[in-house]
Amino acid sequence: MTERIWLQSYPPGVPSDIDPGEYSSLVALMEESFSKFADRTAYSFMGRDVSYAETDRLSGRLAAYLQSLGLARGDRVAVMMPNVPQYPVAVAAILRAGYVLVNVNPLYTPRELEHQLKDSGAKAIVIIENFAATLAQCIQSTPVRHVVLCAMGDQLGLLKGALVNYVVRKVKKMVPPYSLPGAVRFNDAIARGARAQFTKPQIGPDDVAALQYTGGTTGVSKGAMLLHRNVIANVLQSEAWNQPVMDRVPKGEQSTSVCALPLYHIFAFTVGMMLTMRTGGKLVLIPNPRDLPAVLKELSKHRIHSFPAVNTLFNGLANHPDFGTVDWSHLKVSVGGGMAVQSAVAKLWLDKTGCPICEGYGLSETSPSASCNPTTSKEFSGTIGVPLPSTWFKLVDDEDREVAAGQPGEIAIKGPQVMAGYWQRPDETAQVMTADGYFKTGDIGTVDARGFFRIIDRKKDMVLVSGFNVYPNEIEDVVAQLEGVLEVACVGVPDEKTGEAVKLVLVRKDPGLTEDAVRAYCRANLTGYKQPRVIEFRNELPKTPVGKILRRQLRDQPA
Structure with missing residues (x-):
C-alpha cells in the first residue's frame, strides 16, 4: 500500500513508528532492566518472588557455565521447559553468552524433538526432568552433547524446593524413568558458573537471537530466524501499542502481567517475558494453564494489569465457577492472539472483567505481533485490527x-x-x-x-488448534508409516473449544486396522494438539486428475 491508511485509526499518543535501533541487542535491553529495576520482582512462581537482580546474577553464572563447555559464539542451545523461573534465566544466559536460543515444545514426542535438535544443530539443552525421558530416547541421534537438568523446585528454596520435587517425583509421578549420563543439575551448573570465567561477546542487532520453529507454508517444521533487532522491534511496538491503557496503572505501582501461555510459544516469549522485562513489570508464571482452579488460585494473590491469552483460555476462565475469586478490577489490557477470538467469548470477558479483549494477529515469522485492535476500544470488532507502528x-x-x-x-x-x-x-x-x-x-x-x-x-491447509499450527503434511507423513494404512488425509474441522480440531480420513490396507490402533500410534508420535479429534475410514479419498488429495472437499463434504 502506498499510504498507511490505518494511521487514522491509531489511539492518541501511539506513534506511527518506533526506533528498533534503541538497543544494540536483546542483551542490552535485558541488562538495562537488570540494573534499572534491580530491587523489583521480575517473576512470581508458586509463592516465590524472583527479583531482577537475582535473575541477573543467576543468568550471568549460567552464561559463564555454558561458555566453560567450549561452545562457540553462535552455537544453538535448546530450552525445553514449562513456565518455571529457570526459563527466563536460561534465555538470558544463552543470549548473554553469545549463543542462539532454540525454543522447544516440552510436550514433543521423541520423533518431533529429534527433528528439531538435528535441524537446529543444538549442541546443548536446558530441560526440566519431567521430559528427560523423551530426550533420553533420541539424544544419541542428535548433536546435543551437554544437558542441564532442571527440577520444578530448583528455585523455591531448600525446604519448599525439596517438598515440591518430592511431590512431583514420588506422589504425582510426573517424572518418568530416564538415563542421561553426564547431565548436570541446574543448581550445580549455576555453582560451577560462579567459579568460571565469563567473556562478554560482541552481539549486534543482525545476530540471530532465536530459532522459532514453525511449519511455515509447507508443513516441514523449520526455524524462523529471529534476529536481535526483530524481537527488540516487536517489544517496542507492543509497548507503544499498550501505552494508552498501561499509563493508567497508578504511579508507584508495579505493572503485573500473567504468563499462562507457554514461554516456548513466540506470543508468550515476546509479549509476555520480553515486554514485561523492558517495562520493569512483574510476570506471574503459570506452569500449567490447563489446571484452571490452580490458575485462578494463583491469580487471586496478585493485582493484575495485563493478560495476553488465547480464546480458549479466556473462555475457560470466564466460565469457571472460581472466576470471581480473582480481583479483575485493575486489568488494563487483555490481548487475544494465536487464534481467532470468538465474539461470544469477548462479550463474556468484557461483562465479567470490564476490560475488552483486544484481538491481535501475528506469526512466528513476525516475532510475532503484526497487527492489533486499539487497546482503548470497548467494541469487539471481529477484525485483526490495524498494523502496528513501523509495520506495512x-x-x-x-x-x-x-x-x-x-x-x-x-x-x-x-x-x-x-x-x-x-x-x-x-x-x-x-x-x-x-x-x-x-x-x-x-x-x-x-x-x-x-x-x-x-x-x-x-490459503494454506494449516489447521489452527488453540493457537498452535498443525500442518497436514506432517500428520499425513507420520500416520502413513503406520502398518495397515493405505492412504491418509488430514484436515481441520470446526471445534467449539479449540477453534479447529484435527480430522484424519484413512483408507485401510489392512481391514483389521481399528480407530483405537490409530489413536495409540498418534499418541506415541504426535504431541497432544496435533492428535486427531475425529477419525474416519473411507474406501477412497477424493483426488484431482493428477492424484492430489482434495483436502478442501474432505473438509466441506460429510462422509
Missing part, C-alpha cells in the same frame, strides 16, 4: 501483485519484526518473501476504509 500490510494475488481496492488478497507484511528467513532453507524463504521484502502469510484477508484488516480464509 498489503493484499496480494498469486503473482505478488497488489489486488484492487475492496478485493480480498493474501496478507503480506513488511516491518522490522519480520524474520531474516528460515534456518538453512533459502528456497523456502524465497517462496514466502516478495521481491520488495514483504512476508506472505498464507492468510486471505480484506481491509476497510479505516485500515482494519479481516481474515476471511486460509
Whole structure:
C-alpha cells in the first residue's frame, strides 16, 4: 500500500513508528532492566518472588557455565521447559553468552524433538526432568552433547524446593524413568558458573537471537530466524501499542502481567517475558494453564494489569465457577492472539472483567505481533485490527501483485519484526518473501476504509488448534508409516473449544486396522494438539486428475 491508511485509526499518543535501533541487542535491553529495576520482582512462581537482580546474577553464572563447555559464539542451545523461573534465566544466559536460543515444545514426542535438535544443530539443552525421558530416547541421534537438568523446585528454596520435587517425583509421578549420563543439575551448573570465567561477546542487532520453529507454508517444521533487532522491534511496538491503557496503572505501582501461555510459544516469549522485562513489570508464571482452579488460585494473590491469552483460555476462565475469586478490577489490557477470538467469548470477558479483549494477529515469522485492535476500544470488532507502528500490510494475488481496492488478497507484511528467513532453507524463504521484502502469510484477508484488516480464509491447509499450527503434511507423513494404512488425509474441522480440531480420513490396507490402533500410534508420535479429534475410514479419498488429495472437499463434504 502506498499510504498507511490505518494511521487514522491509531489511539492518541501511539506513534506511527518506533526506533528498533534503541538497543544494540536483546542483551542490552535485558541488562538495562537488570540494573534499572534491580530491587523489583521480575517473576512470581508458586509463592516465590524472583527479583531482577537475582535473575541477573543467576543468568550471568549460567552464561559463564555454558561458555566453560567450549561452545562457540553462535552455537544453538535448546530450552525445553514449562513456565518455571529457570526459563527466563536460561534465555538470558544463552543470549548473554553469545549463543542462539532454540525454543522447544516440552510436550514433543521423541520423533518431533529429534527433528528439531538435528535441524537446529543444538549442541546443548536446558530441560526440566519431567521430559528427560523423551530426550533420553533420541539424544544419541542428535548433536546435543551437554544437558542441564532442571527440577520444578530448583528455585523455591531448600525446604519448599525439596517438598515440591518430592511431590512431583514420588506422589504425582510426573517424572518418568530416564538415563542421561553426564547431565548436570541446574543448581550445580549455576555453582560451577560462579567459579568460571565469563567473556562478554560482541552481539549486534543482525545476530540471530532465536530459532522459532514453525511449519511455515509447507508443513516441514523449520526455524524462523529471529534476529536481535526483530524481537527488540516487536517489544517496542507492543509497548507503544499498550501505552494508552498501561499509563493508567497508578504511579508507584508495579505493572503485573500473567504468563499462562507457554514461554516456548513466540506470543508468550515476546509479549509476555520480553515486554514485561523492558517495562520493569512483574510476570506471574503459570506452569500449567490447563489446571484452571490452580490458575485462578494463583491469580487471586496478585493485582493484575495485563493478560495476553488465547480464546480458549479466556473462555475457560470466564466460565469457571472460581472466576470471581480473582480481583479483575485493575486489568488494563487483555490481548487475544494465536487464534481467532470468538465474539461470544469477548462479550463474556468484557461483562465479567470490564476490560475488552483486544484481538491481535501475528506469526512466528513476525516475532510475532503484526497487527492489533486499539487497546482503548470497548467494541469487539471481529477484525485483526490495524498494523502496528513501523509495520506495512498489503493484499496480494498469486503473482505478488497488489489486488484492487475492496478485493480480498493474501496478507503480506513488511516491518522490522519480520524474520531474516528460515534456518538453512533459502528456497523456502524465497517462496514466502516478495521481491520488495514483504512476508506472505498464507492468510486471505480484506481491509476497510479505516485500515482494519479481516481474515476471511486460509490459503494454506494449516489447521489452527488453540493457537498452535498443525500442518497436514506432517500428520499425513507420520500416520502413513503406520502398518495397515493405505492412504491418509488430514484436515481441520470446526471445534467449539479449540477453534479447529484435527480430522484424519484413512483408507485401510489392512481391514483389521481399528480407530483405537490409530489413536495409540498418534499418541506415541504426535504431541497432544496435533492428535486427531475425529477419525474416519473411507474406501477412497477424493483426488484431482493428477492424484492430489482434495483436502478442501474432505473438509466441506460429510462422509
